[in-house]
Amino acid sequence: MLTHITINNFTLVEHLDLDLKRGMTAITGETGTGKSILLDALAMTLGERADADRVRYGAQRADITATFSLDDLPKAQEWLINNDLNHADECLLKRTITTEGRSRSFINAQPATLQQVRALGELLIDIHSQHAHQSLLLKTTHQRLLDEYAQHQPLLKEVSELYQKWQTLQKEFITLRDNAAEMQAKYQLLHYQVEELDQLNVEPGEIEQLEEEQILLTRAESILYSSQQLADTCNNDEHGLQQRLQQALRLLSDMETKGTSLRNAEQLLNHALIHIEEAYHEIRHQMDTTALNPERLQEVSERLSACYNTARKHHIRPEELIDKHKQLNNELSKMPSEHEHLSILEEKAEQAAAHFHKKASSLSKKRHKAAQKLTKAVNQQLSTLSMNNANVQISLCTDIQSPTANGIDQIEFLISTNPGHPHKPLGKIASGGELSRISLAIQVATAQTSKVATLVFDEVDVGIGGSTADVVGQLLANLGSNSQVLCVTHLAQVASKAHQHWQVSKYSQSNQTASTITELNQQCKIEEIARMISGSELSKQSLAHARLMLEETAD
Structure with missing residues (x-):
């Protein structure tokens, strides 16, 4: 519910603070005073297009702040929470407009886009006027009104959830299906690569062993020649190292007296002889295990060449072939499961x-039944509003080929204002005043189920009078018993039914014209209603008539 609005430097308003209450509030005033200023200001906070001309002459910017109570608006609370804009049990919408035409919007003191403001505004207030953005011209509103009237929300929520689940699965399937050719090519490549590595069958440590063996086989002749020379140097009949060391040790052994240095020398020569003997045996082992084998050399070289070529294909080192083989095997093993996943x-x-x-069809059947009842209820209300020739029809076009989260129905309110004429969309046939009265008829018919907390009607009484005006006033008052209704009117019959009454007036100060809004007490109500009856000149008769109208309303 709208609880407070502050307007600064907007059109003719310099400053205005208004506290609003539940029930029906009538807004009246003489022609040209700016009775729609409040509605225009509200429209700005709800995302209406900004215009620099809206800034009051002489001011730099206009500021409008609207405060809403969220006690009876769970959807608005949920929206604020989902958008990280929650602020206890109240919501503050603010709009600033500069003379340069720039504007900024805020939700609970945080900057917001116009799209966000409009989305939230639809959950807070419903303006039925001649503004271009009024919700009754939107098909989404038609669907919402019908579903709220028939109390379809639980089924609609289920349909929406099923639609989202279906679309998610369908998107995954299409993505996977469209990539099938790419997956097949990848599978064939993986299969070839794994098969090639299977045939290669590299063993752990094999590359290192083959490289070492290749070196030995390549240098076998040189190794044998050099090893023979080494062996001869170590052990020769007369001139080998072993023989010379043994001769030196015999000389030391034959010496009768040896000092410390000679004893140390003897010990070192003994160690040297042992190392020479061990080296000789290692050299002989190398000579025994080294053979000239061209066939084996060719075999080893071909094996290494195959490993090197395969490693180059995968841009890895030969030592990494075994890990690559495991990786590709793992990827290949998963490929059949992905094909199976596509079918699943x-x-x-x-x-x-x-x-x-199935659920959408069930919802569609319920909608068709509810549409008949709502059509009858709305047309009955139109008859009471002096629109006997008008006939509303709710069009439901079921199209299973174009489903949405709201089901398989395209819902639209159509109207014919003259007998025999075809039904067409509201915005193409209904005039501003007719559209407001149609809105009133629909709101009355759906009042018990609608979730809108604040309803605004602008000039719903255009073109009517007499008993019909009384009916309009009573209908608005009835709506006000369950919600908040703001109504701009020029008829005394309507204003007299209001729970609160505001008067818009214009005055001049310092060579500038300004408008203000004042809440009227009982005596001022009588005088304003009398003025609406007789004009600017009040008479005893008009005052008495006004007093009588208010007394009848009170009764």
Whole structure:
């Protein structure tokens, strides 16, 4: 519910603070005073297009702040929470407009886009006027009104959830299906690579062993020649190192007296002899194990060449072939499961679609039944509003080929204002005043189920009078008993039914014209209603008539 509005430097208003209450509030005033200023200001806070001309002459910017109570607006609370804009049990919408035409919007003191403001505004207030943005011209409003009237919200929520689930599965399936050719090519490549590595069958440590063996085989002749020379140097009949060391040790052994240095020398020569003997045996072992084998050399070289070529294909080192083999094997093992997943996903998407269409069809049947009842109720209200020739029809076009989160129905309110004429969309046939009265008829018919807390009607009484004006006033008052109703009117019959009455007036100060809004007490109500009856000149008769109208309303 709208609880407070502050307006600064907007059109003719310099400063205005208004506290609003539940029930019906009538807004009246003489022609040209700016009775729609409040509605225009509200429209600005709800995302209406900004215009620099809206800034009061002489001011730099206009500021409008609207405060809403969220006690009876769970959807608005949920929206604020989901957008990280929650602020206890109240919501503050603010709009600033500069003379340069720039504007900024705020939700609970945080900057917001116009799209966000408009989305939230639809959950806070419903303006039925001649503004271009009024919700009754939107098909989404038609669907919402019908579903709220028939109390379809639980089923609609289920349909929406099923639709989202179906679309998610369908998107996954299409993505996977469209990539099938790419997946097949990848599978064939992986299969070839794994098969090649299977045939190569590199063993752990094999590359290192082959490289070492290749070196030995390549240098076998040189190694044998050099090893023979080494062996001869170590052990020769007369001139080998072993023989010379043994001769030196015999000389030391034959010496009768040896000092410390000679004893140390003897010990070192003994150690040297042992090392020479061990080296000789290692050299002989190398000579025994080294053979000239061209066939084996060719075999080893070909094996290494195959490993090197395969490693180059994968841009890795030969030592990494075993790990690469494992990796590709793992990827290949997963490929068949992905093909199987495509079939499973397709089946799940089909099942989700069938479940959605089943629930959507059930919702569609309920909507058709509810549409007949709502059509009858709205047309009855139109008759009481002096629109006997008008006939509303709710069009439901069921199209299973174009489903949405709201089901399979395209819902639109159509109207014919003259007998025999075809029904057409509201915005193409109904005039501003007719559209407001149609809105009133629909709101009255759906008042018990509608979730809108604040309803605004601008000039709903255009073109009517007499008993019909009384009916309009009573209908608005009835709406006000369950919600908040703001109504701009020029008829005394309507204003007299209001729970609160505001008067818009214009005055001049310092060579500038300004408008203000004042809440009227009982005596001022009588005088304002008398003025609306007789004009600017009040008479005893008009005052008495006004007093009588208010007394009848009180009764």
